[in-house]
Amino acid sequence: MSDVTEHHDGTRCVRAGLPEPAPGQPFLPGPVFAAPYHLDPWTGPAAAPDGYGRPDNPTRRLLEAAVGELEGGDCRVFASGQAAITGLLLTLLRPGDTVVLPSDGYFAVRAFAADTLEGIGVRVLLAPTAGPHPAFDGVRLVLLETPANPGLDVADVAALAARAHAAGALVAVDNTTATPLGQRPLDLGADVVVASGTKALTGHSDLLLGYVATRSPELRDAVTAWRNVTGAVPGAFDAWLAHRSLATLDLRLARQTANAQALAGLLAGRDDVTGLRWPGLPGDPAHPVAAVQMRRIPGVLCFDLGDAGRVARFLDAARLVAAATSFGGLHTTADRRAQWGDDTPPGFVRLSCGVEDAVDLVADVTAALDASR
Structure with a gap:
């Protein structure tokens, strides 16, 4: 895979996640549809990267490489934006933890917090995207959505990330509205990015997709484990359609x-x-x-x-x-x-x-x- 980090946005979008060119092969390989794959009879799954379709799919990995290049971190894609954000919240939060969520962000996240997070003993605080925000002492996670959906307020990611980190909290940014071409939260100090790829990222109104991106191997591995055991993966064709759409x-x-x-x-x-x-x-x-x-x-x-x-x-x-x-x-x-x-x-x-x-x-x-x- 070529290094496109020094290129401009249009070039990066066209080239992101593509494999090295090979004679007789398409620019973007077609979707691989598989539940089980052939296993080596002696060494089993250790012989090849793909053993079973829930954790393993080459089409999905190419899309993850592409979105990861654009966001500037390791990416894991999910079946929808809601699957991605609820998966992230349940990966990071435990009974007794405190999370700060946007009071003016996507309403389904607040509904999930009230119905599920509070039900398992997570303390939920709500704050407007534009502030004021509470003190972050004792907070496990601060989730920002900027620009907020639907009111379009904007949070100062760098300033809030500095405050949160000083208090020992993690910062996640919902980058759905902006997309990674509008802002790169990981560059601004966020620990993790979550987004719906259903919307402007893929832009053709024909698929559901979500993703989580981070530069932390620990966060990446924890999110990957959650996705694999819950099965919240996108289908191969949706992953291929999403990667195709990134070019434009x-x-x-x-x-x-x-x-x-x-x-x-x-x-x-x-x-x-x-x-x-x-x-x-x-x-x-x-x-x-x-x-x-x-x-x-x-x-x-x-x-x-x-x-x-x-x-x-x-x-x-x-x-x-x-x-x-x-x-x-x-x-x-x-x-x-x-x-x-x-x-x-x-x-x-x-x-x-x-x-x-x-x-x-x-x-x-x-x-x-x-x-x-």
Whole structure:
């Protein structure tokens, strides 16, 4: 595998995790579908890297190498983002431990904490992404999600990691919204990165994926052991699709960010839209930290249309904005988060920019907003 660490983002995405070229072989080998593999009758599994499909799969390893190159650490992929983050939490936390979670982050993580972590004796503290954060004395793990989903606040990873480490706590960063091209939390002092690869990382709205990345061999081995015994692995075809999709990550993010900037400019000028958030706007509360910490701003923004009825009218009128949950795909989508039980106002919308032409997207959103008044 070639060393691409000195290259720029587009080159790194195209080359990440590819094996050395071999005559007659494809650039990215096709998925290997196997539950058991042939074993050596004398030495058993010691003779080859693959013995059984749950812990072993060459397609999965190539994807892990690729994501690991982009994040700057060792990677283990999971069947979904939720499998990755719950696996990480249950790997690290024991009864009596304390964890700090974002109060404004992905609601399913808070639900898991309330239903499962507290049920096994883990003390759960919640803090807003932008702070204030509690003292970290006696805390085992601080989980940051930045930018937060869905409100897009940004945490100062380097400052919080320094505080947490001084108190003896580990720091994990959910890098789903930013992707490793938007920020590299391990470079900022985080101990471990967790993310959903379902969203912008793979970007085609056709697979579920999660991953954990770290530079600590101990953390890597512990997460690997958890995944192997629980079986939370992605299928070979999903792993292959994800690796294929990484090649266009830089291109997709560039267009999505440009579209978000264009839409943020439109929405900022309308008196019938409130609560606009996009960290790329100079006036956004998250902008000062994001401008220093992030290498690019994601193509996701949020705003409020007042009530559920107007959101529905807006989506009915739009031709280029689909009603759908998740984000980061090729197609522009909008999601009224309150319908999922998220703690947001009834008219709150998270809009994920696709790769359509900005002029078309701006015209469509303008017309849909006008029609929804």
